[in-house]
Amino acid sequence: MRYSAHMTTTTPFPSPPLRISPWALSSFWSGSAFHWLLLLLILLPADVLKFVGEDRKGTFMGLVVGIGAVMALVLPPLIGTLSDRVGKRLAFLRWGVAINVVGLAVMLFASQALGGLGGFWVYLLGYLFVQAGNNTATSPYSALIPELVPQQDRGRYSGVMGQLQAIGQLVGALLAFGLGQLGLPSAVSYVLIGVVLVGSAAITLRQVPEPPLTPQPGNHARWFLGSVGRAAAVVAVLGGAYLLLAQAVPGFSLWMAFALPVLVVVAVVVAGVLDRRGTLSMTPHPMIGERLMTVFLYQPFLWVFITRMLFSLGQYSVQPFLQYYTGDVLGQKHPGTATSIMLACIIVGSIVSAIVGGRLSDRVGRKPIIYVAGTVMAAAALSLLFAPNFVAALALALAFGLGYGAFVSVDWALGSDAMPSRATYARDMGLWHVAFVAPQLSSAPQGFLLDWGNAYGRTHDFLNMGYFIVFGIAAACFLLGVILVRNIRSVR
Numbered sequence: 001m002r003y004s005a006h007m008t009t010t011t012p013f014p015s016p017p018l019r020i021s022p023w024a025l026s027s028f029w030s031g032s033a034f035h036w037l038l039l040l041l042i043l044l045p046a047d048v049l050k051f052v053g054e055d056r057k058g059t060f061m062g063l064v065v066g067i068g069a070v071m072a073l074v075l076p077p078l079i080g081t082l083s084d085r086v087g088k089r090l091a092f093l094r095w096g097v098a099i100n101v102v103g104l105a106v107m108l109f110a111s112q113a114l115g116g117l118g119g120f121w122v123y124l125l126g127y128l129f130v131q132a133g134n135n136t137a138t139s140p141y142s143a144l145i146p147e148l149v150p151q152q153d154r155g156r157y158s159g160v161m162g163q164l165q166a167i168g169q170l171v172g173a174l175l176a177f178g179l180g181q182l183g184l185p186s187a188v189s190y191v192l193i194g195v196v197l198v199g200s201a202a203i204t205l206r207q208v209p210e211p212p213l214t215p216q217p218g219n220h221a222r223w224f225l226g227s228v229g230r231a232a233a234v235v236a237v238l239g240g241a242y243l244l245l246a247q248a249v250p251g252f253s254l255w256m257a258f259a260l261p262v263l264v265v266v267a268v269v270v271a272g273v274l275d276r277r278g279t280l281s282m283t284p285h286p287m288i289g290e291r292l293m294t295v296f297l298y299q300p301f302l303w304v305f306i307t308r309m310l311f312s313l314g315q316y317s318v319q320p321f322l323q324y325y326t327g328d329v330l331g332q333k334h335p336g337t338a339t340s341i342m343l344a345c346i347i348v349g350s351i352v353s354a355i356v357g358g359r360l361s362d363r364v365g366r367k368p369i370i371y372v373a374g375t376v377m378a379a380a381a382l383s384l385l386f387a388p389n390f391v392a393a394l395a396l397a398l399a400f401g402l403g404y405g406a407f408v409s410v411d412w413a414l415g416s417d418a419m420p421s422r423a424t425y426a427r428d429m430g431l432w433h434v435a436f437v438a439p440q441l442s443s444a445p446q447g448f449l450l451d452w453g454n455a456y457g458r459t460h461d462f463l464n465m466g467y468f469i470v471f472g473i474a475a476a477c478f479l480l481g482v483i484l485v486r487n488i489r490s491v492r
Helices: 026-050 054-086 090-113 117-139 144-148 153-182 188-209 222-246 252-274 292-297 299-326 335-364 364-387 392-417 421-457 463-485
Strands: none
Touching: 026 054, 026 090, 026 117, 026 153, 026 188, 026 299, 026 335, 054 090, 054 117, 054 222, 054 299, 054 421, 090 117, 090 188, 117 421, 144 153, 144 392, 153 188, 153 335, 153 392, 222 252, 252 299, 252 463, 292 299, 299 335, 299 364, 299 392, 299 421, 299 463, 335 364, 335 392, 364 392, 364 463, 421 463
16 A cells, blocks of 8 residues: 555644534543443452452452553554554444443453353453454544644643543542442443443544545455454464463563563663664654554654653553552552542542643643643652551542643643654554553563562561552653653654
């Protein structure tokens, strides 16, 4: 497939003839946020603990999130490219939601009818369906803001998206708290997740038009199946090699956990060297329509990708284990309920800051908002380790939420501004989406590191050492992301 020269311009799409409601455009993000909050922070930790027991909860929780992240890592660019080729966005949203709901049904069945490791593997299969469906839906959907929204309005639209995401998360946290207080089974939560996901998608599908795209010629199904097959083969080889090394080399998993921060630093250094040597360009590569990796030679996209990955890495270093933190560090007798309250504080703070963050970024620029937001998030993450009681932890959670809401409110606008070519919006937004989900792979080594650190600390008079390690890594990632945002030269 070839693109003509005019298709690789960075000129944004013109304003659509009809004004599209930002609330309708971002409706599905609200449902997806509700979905992931309940699933990742409430249901998954509790179900994994039930399947594998107390001693292996961190390792298996990290395994679930990490394996799911492989699919979330591979699918977005492939689905995005397929969407560009067929010239459709909303059809992928329909099919993706359907697959997602099937996965939720499998997880529900496993959690209610099965037990032990056998039940765990069925549960994991359902989670992979959830990841496949959600990424199928969100990859092309991510292209709608840069395609349908003028650049001068993207901060406002991104702010609305941040608000709706926060509202979805808040409803999820409050619902989890209410269901916990009523003692209702987790099956109720799974059903509600499906209902909210379908309902939020229906609003977007009814009120948002298909962008005016031109389909590209070619056998798209054959290309997609071949690409998925090649990606699956690579994943199988790398996964098999990892498992063999983990069995053959004593302490390999622990080494990988400690190697993760080093790999992050190496990646940042390499990007900095390429930038200083002039390898990166402020204009898109001539072959950007045909060669995927040339998108990383576009300077704004590379640094937006790296900084977004750092923020996500900080988030996923802590998020899957938050329920364990409330029980082990804060000593709460009902960790699930306590986590719901803490999440509610984070989300209330994020709603407050998201209201003004997006609009303010249209006036003062994206970078100043992210500088402040990331610093607040890092400080709050570190301070949680020293919270003297649950009330103090809630206050810190509120502060973290203020930073997080401001960050999310401008994040999508920043990413949209850094897209190199309107001809490959879905592909490149899908690739940028990898920066959101690839850090989920860190949950496996971080979970192992958490268990190792806590066990080591118990024998060396350093209680909860594992939490100090993973929370410290999170804060360092937030701060490094703040520092590197200044490298994005095309965005103020």
